[in-house]
Amino acid sequence: MSENVKVVENATCTFCGCVCDDMILTVDMDEKRITKSKNACILGKAWFAEHYIEEDAPVAMIDNRPVSMEEAVEEAARTLVNARFPITYGLSDTTCEAQRQAVAITDTIRGNIDTTTSVCHGPSGIALQGVGESTMTLGEVKNRADLVIYWGGNPAESHPRHFGRYAVTAKGMFTPRGKKDRHVVLVDVRRTPSAPAASQFIQVKPGKDFEVLWALRALVKNRRIDPDIEEETGVSLETMEELVERMKNCRYGVLFFGMGLTMTRGRHFNSGALLALATDLNEYTHFVAKPVRGHGNVTGADNVMSWQTGYPFGVNFSRGFPRFNPGEFTTVDLLAKRDVDAALIVATDPASNFPQAAIDHLANIPVVCLDTKATLTSKLAHVAFRTSTYGINTAGTVYRMDDVPITLRKAFDSPFPNDEEILTAIRKRVRELVLARGQARGATGVSRAAAPLQ
């Protein structure tokens, strides 16, 4: 280790949706590596420790051949403008500033924009629209919640500091004794490493979450439920009744839910049932619900998309105005149906995690890809940009899972441009090309919503 060391206080970890902003990073400025990350959990420590910059990697490539940034921007813009049904996808691991540029590009080219929300909590987005959301911030949970229920998630392994910082052992204004002042319930289909942290574990038969939630709703409304519910769901009527009493009588209850709920049979109805349960309980006490979001800034993606287009994901601009229709305008569906003729992929690697039919189509169309490292997607991309890492080499804004914006500090510089810079350059060029095409046709060509961005 060299002598040239810098300490960055109050840095932010963007590895998971907790977005912990109390990191103290020690950076070896010669090696350009983070040698210590105080306060980070095991996942955060790995995120910082594994971060390195491949200095000699080309900043941009066309068909795997190194090119200048300008050349790549030009080719990317032309590729997107020439497409009739281009899609923009990813966006959950980048800053809100970059997300905003991606929306502007998609609007200008009349494309289709979608984020990784569509493959994690998209169903919750549909449910929110259908039944509404009784919401909060994690600070409120820390200070007030005396009943915390986790449903279909394993935060001990996916969001290790969720318990300590916000919801279980955290000590707050009205919960001075931390865990002693709370009752914590974990509901899942199997006992996970999160179970020991909970005061109570309720095991539901796989695929029966909806039935249990629905029965709880009925009990909250004083309806009768048949005792044979136990045979079907694995949860006895007695356990349900006891839980309902607890929920009705708590001071401040919270339901956190994960992908165990949203990605199993029933999907948006599962999230919807849970959100409706929280709403029902507000007849008796204060009750809130919140999805536990995965990627660092997936919540920001939802927020930016909603702010710019009116909808959180799965938005189409083909007709010049935004339309929302999950299932029709979500990326996996579009690729699997081979409906897409170009793609702009930002900070995600669909070629490694999408269904085969979708990957096959991705390999057949021109792809523009932005990523911090070489990925399967960047390898098959027509134009690939190498970017700097948000939260470590790039400042900006991200949203924590409870929709609280957090400002990032950068620890040290990267030789690569960030997503926002590249997307802004592409946006400018795309706009010029679309305007020129419009003038050739005697029309404006640019949808009005795209115009005000400078």
Added chain:
Amino acid sequence: MPLLLRQIAAPDVPMEADNITPDRLTGQGAADVERLALMHGSESRSIGDFFSATGSYDGIIDLQGDDLKRVKFIGAGMSRGTIRVEGDVGEHLGAGMGGGEILVNGNATDWVGPEMSGGRIEIHGNAGHLTGSAYRGASVGMTGGEIMVHGNVRNETGNAMRGGLIAIGGNSGDFTGVNMLSGSIFVLGELGIRTGAGMKRGSIISMKDAPLLPTFSYSCTYRPGYMTLYLLHLSRVFAIAEEYLQGSYKRYCGDSVELNRGEILLYAG
């Protein structure tokens, strides 16, 4: 003579052809029809780029082609006349239609007759998710008319339906009649799970036994008077076994988390 639209070029990307309705084509000659616009992805093209038109509209449009799967919004908003389709069609068939008839000799996919208020859709093959449903974010789906599907349908058939009739010859997926407000859904084959979740009123009828949610309770087994009338109406389109006409039905009421005024009737023999 009907107006014949024959597909001459396959779309590369999704196409939105909401001009293919009797309302837009009335009084137009074949050449005029070919000049009408449709959306091919984000670009505005004309019907003639993809279809050749012959004849003139006399109340019937014949649509034929090998690759109509990407053609969306056929018959959207129509109020009269008939569209006959040979081949598989794309999403939003007959979206919001108020009258007239669409006959598909092939399969349809998601969103058949969303939010329709009248008229008739008959599909000889299968349909996808959300047949006769509300669009996302809307609280009311189909309010009138009828949708008949000879094959199977997938999830959320009749989501938030408030009137009209949906009849499925084969099986349905999960959440049939979810959030239903009123109207009738017949599934001659098997129902998926979670039928009628959140329904306020309305009737869901199946000829097979089905698993029901814990919030539905058994009322009685009886012979509903209206069943014979409905089944006779359906027998013009589907083969209805004699015993269904004569049989009795188990009635379950629900959904108790809502008004509990909906009913699910399962054929009991």
